[in-house]
Amino acid sequence: xxxxxxxxxxxxxxxxxxxxxxxxxxxxxxxxxxxxxxxxxxxxxxxxxxxxxxxxxxxxxxxxxxxxxxxxxxxxxxxxxxxxxxxxxxxxxxxxxxxxxxxxxxxxxxxxxxxxxxxxxxxxxxxxxxxxxxxxxxxxxxxxxxxxxxxxxxxxxxxxxxxxxxxxxxxxxxxxxxxxxxxxxxxxxxxxxxxxxxxxxxxxxxxxxxxxxxxxxxxxxxxxxxxxxxxxxxxxxxxxxxxxxxxxxxxxxxxxxxxxxxxxxxxxxxxxxxxxxxxxxxxxxxxxxxxxxxxxxxxxxxxxxxxxxxxxxxxxxxxxxxxxxxxxxxxxxxxxxxxxxxxxxxxxxxxxxxxxxxxxxxxxxxxxxxxxxxxxxxxxxxxxxxxxxxxxxxxxxxxxxxxxxxxxxxxxxxxxxxxxxxxxxxxxxxxxxxxxxxxxxxxxxxxxxxxxxxxxxxxxxxxxxxxxxxxxxxxxxxxxxxxxxxxxxxxxxxxxxxxxxxxxxxxxxxxxxxxxxxxxxxxxxxxxxxxxxxxxxxxxxxxxxxxxxxxxxxxxxxxxxxxxxxxxxxxxx
Numbered sequence: 001x002x003x004x005x006x007x008x009x010x011x012x013x014x015x016x017x018x019x020x021x022x023x024x025x026x027x028x029x030x031x032x033x034x035x036x037x038x039x040x041x042x043x044x045x046x047x048x049x050x051x052x053x054x055x056x057x058x059x060x061x062x063x064x065x066x067x068x069x070x071x072x073x074x075x076x077x078x079x080x081x082x083x084x085x086x087x088x089x090x091x092x093x094x095x096x097x098x099x100x101x102x103x104x105x106x107x108x109x110x111x112x113x114x115x116x117x118x119x120x121x122x123x124x125x126x127x128x129x130x131x132x133x134x135x136x137x138x139x140x141x142x143x144x145x146x147x148x149x150x151x152x153x154x155x156x157x158x159x160x161x162x163x164x165x166x167x168x169x170x171x172x173x174x175x176x177x178x179x180x181x182x183x184x185x186x187x188x189x190x191x192x193x194x195x196x197x198x199x200x201x202x203x204x205x206x207x208x209x210x211x212x213x214x215x216x217x218x219x220x221x222x223x224x225x226x227x228x229x230x231x232x233x234x235x236x237x238x239x240x241x242x243x244x245x246x247x248x249x250x251x252x253x254x255x256x257x258x259x260x261x262x263x264x265x266x267x268x269x270x271x272x273x274x275x276x277x278x279x280x281x282x283x284x285x286x287x288x289x290x291x292x293x294x295x296x297x298x299x300x301x302x303x304x305x306x307x308x309x310x311x312x313x314x315x316x317x318x319x320x321x322x323x324x325x326x327x328x329x330x331x332x333x334x335x336x337x338x339x340x341x342x343x344x345x346x347x348x349x350x351x352x353x354x355x356x357x358x359x360x361x362x363x364x365x366x367x368x369x370x371x372x373x374x375x376x377x378x379x380x381x382x383x384x385x386x387x388x389x390x391x392x393x394x395x396x397x398x399x400x401x402x403x404x405x406x407x408x409x410x411x412x413x414x415x416x417x418x419x420x421x422x423x424x425x426x427x428x429x430x431x432x433x434x435x436x437x438x439x440x441x442x443x444x445x446x447x448x449x450x451x452x453x454x455x456x457x458x459x460x461x462x463x464x465x466x467x468x469x470x471x472x473x474x475x476x477x478x479x480x481x482x483x484x485x486x487x488x489x490x491x492x493x494x495x496x497x498x499x500x501x502x503x504x505x506x507x508x509x510x511x512x513x514x515x516x517x518x519x520x521x522x523x524x525x526x527x528x529x530x531x532x533x534x535x536x537x538x539x540x541x542x543x544x545x546x547x548x549x550x551x552x553x554x555x556x557x558x559x560x561x562x563x564x565x566x567x568x569x570x571x572x573x
Contacts, residue, residue: 076461076465077458080456080458080460080461083457114141115129115132115141115265115266116266116268119268119269120267124268126270127157127161127268127270129265129268132169133166133207135201136169136207139171139207140171140265141265142183142184143171143180143183143209144265146179148173149173150172150173150209151171151172151173151263151271152169152265153171153262153263154170154254154259154261155170155259157261157263157270158259158261158276158280160263161270161280168208170207170209170210171209171210172209172210172211172250172262173209173210174211174246174247177189177195177196177211180197180199184197186199186200187200188200194213195211196208196210197209197210212245212250213243213245213250213253214244214245214249215243215249215253216243247262247273248273251271251274251288252273252274254274254288255288255301255305256276256285256286256288256301256304256308257274257286257287258276258279258285258286260273260274260276261274261276261277274288283313284316285308285309285315285316286317286320287301287317287320287323291317291320291322291323291324292323295323295327296327296330298334299327299328299330299331299333299334300334300338300339300342301324302328302364303339303342303343303346303359303364306346306362307342307345307346307349307351307355309354309355309358310346310355324362325362325363328362328363328367329367331364331367336454337453339453340449340453340455343368344406344409347394347409347413348398348406349398350398351395352409353388353395356388360373360376370445371414371417371441371442371444372413374441375387379420386503386504387413387416389503390412390413390415390416390500391412393412393499393503394412394413394499397499404495405459405462406459407459407462407463407466408466408495408496411462411467411496412496412500414442414445414467415470415499415500415503417441418467418470442467443464446460446463447460462492465493466489466492466496470493470500473493473494473497473507473511474497474510475507494514494515497510497511
């Protein structure tokens with residue numbers, strides 16, 4: 001996941017903060033996951049952003065606030081990263097090579113191949129070899145040299161035929177994972193249920209190579225005649241996908257016709273076993289095979305169809321759309337981690353607004369993002385206008401090429417809920433006299449993502465802190481600007497606030513002041529509902545100080561020790 005370059009906290013360690021999915025699949029092909037989430041590590045304490053007093057004279061106030069809240073923001077994020085690392089320490093993934101060795105030159109006995117610009121028939125290649133990734137081309141040709149079939153597959157072929165630049169290039173081959181590893185020195189295998197090969201190149205680029213697979217549901221009827229009478233009640237959900245097959249079987253097991261296209265580099269031609277070229281020309285998204293069966297096999301295909309429709313501006317074929325509506329109720333049967341990852345891919349792709357609208361029309365938001373669904377239903381047309389204004393502001397940032405952390409993406413979409421007047425009032429009444437917090441529904445959503453969907457705790461903590469910081473940036477809460485601007489997530493919080501201003505048109509003066517390095521004037525109601533008086537002035541919280549012994553006697557010393565211990569206990573509470 002991307003990390004915001006403005007982050008001023010200590011640098012994160014990739015091995016701790018970026019869990020490697022043990023069942024990673026090609027970016028444009030789905031691999032159903034049913035592995036249960038591992039046991040939860042202890043939750044780190046939560047740190048409220050912007051909770052210290054507006055005392056301009058006492059330089060020790062920041063330290064006192066850190067003691068009373070238990071941990072600093074840096075410590076909270078570090079604890080979350082440590083918990084993520086402990087949770088994924090036992091993943092079955094081979095170690096990444098630390099030294100990238102150059103590939104050996106072909107031997108005289110290896111067949112020399114190249115990517116021709118002209119086909120044997122004299123026609124130009126269907127895809128210009130200059131548009132192909134050179135490293136992916138090396139992998140394909142090297143597999144050919146060793147006598148294996150190898151094709152570029154899926155999204156890269158689809159995007160090139162549509163005139164778009166592919167995000168990555170995936171390869172399918174007849175070689176087994178161990179054979180791929182034997183051919184490439186800089187290769188590792190990942191996955192428990194089905195092994196995939198990752199070939200590494202300079203700059204951190206990864207070319208993913210998968211072995212041709214067959215759809216297990218197509219092979220099961222051949223196992224015996226006793227299954228023939230149970231086809232009507234058979235559970236079609238795919239729970240295993242580890243059967244090797246042929247190139248044609250691999251194409252047929254994929255989800256949509258537009259993703260079942262192969263490109264033969266040596267011949268310069270597109271191989272179409274599933275009539276995907278027709279649907280690309282007609283601009284339709286259509287399942288391969290019976291849509292009712294394919295959606296029941298893997299309901300996550302609903303989210304994938306939505307993403308392709310929004311990303312590529314394609315229409316969903318009518319029977320496919322009807323099958324998606326019928327399979328929505330099966331979404332909870334899928335692994336929560338897969339659902340969350342596909343939901344994030346909708347947001348990261350810069351098409352969150354149209355994608356979420358389509359999911360709402362399918363009535364899928366109630367299962368994927370219940371608080372968002374409740375917000376839209378409760379606030380009606382005005383709520384929809386506000387929520388999608390935030391989503392469109394986010395999409396414009398992503399489309400402009402700005403790298404946004406997943407915590408920023410999630411916080412931006414949750415901002416309308418956090419800003420909701422009814423929810424803020426409910427939160428204030430339930431936590432009267434306590435520290436300010438985000439709405440309870442957002443707290444529950446983040447906690448649920450961490451517990452069931454394996455959302456990294458560092459992302460959940462950052463999202464929570466970003467939402468808390470918005471009240472300070474908007475002037476609803478008073479805080480010393482110097483201390484707040486040193487917060488490790490200040491720049492990310494300002495990015496969220498900037499999108500909030502763009503979506504709502506409110507807070508422009510405060511935003512301009514923050515960006516100019518100035519201190520915006522707090523709003524007239526700042527501090528209300530947080531322990532302040534009717535005029536908005538909060539009571540000054542005094543720091544407990546150690547009492548000096550007056551006479552040097554034993555009783556005085558004991559008293560001083562007792563006072564110090566009491567202050568320490570208060571800080572740990």
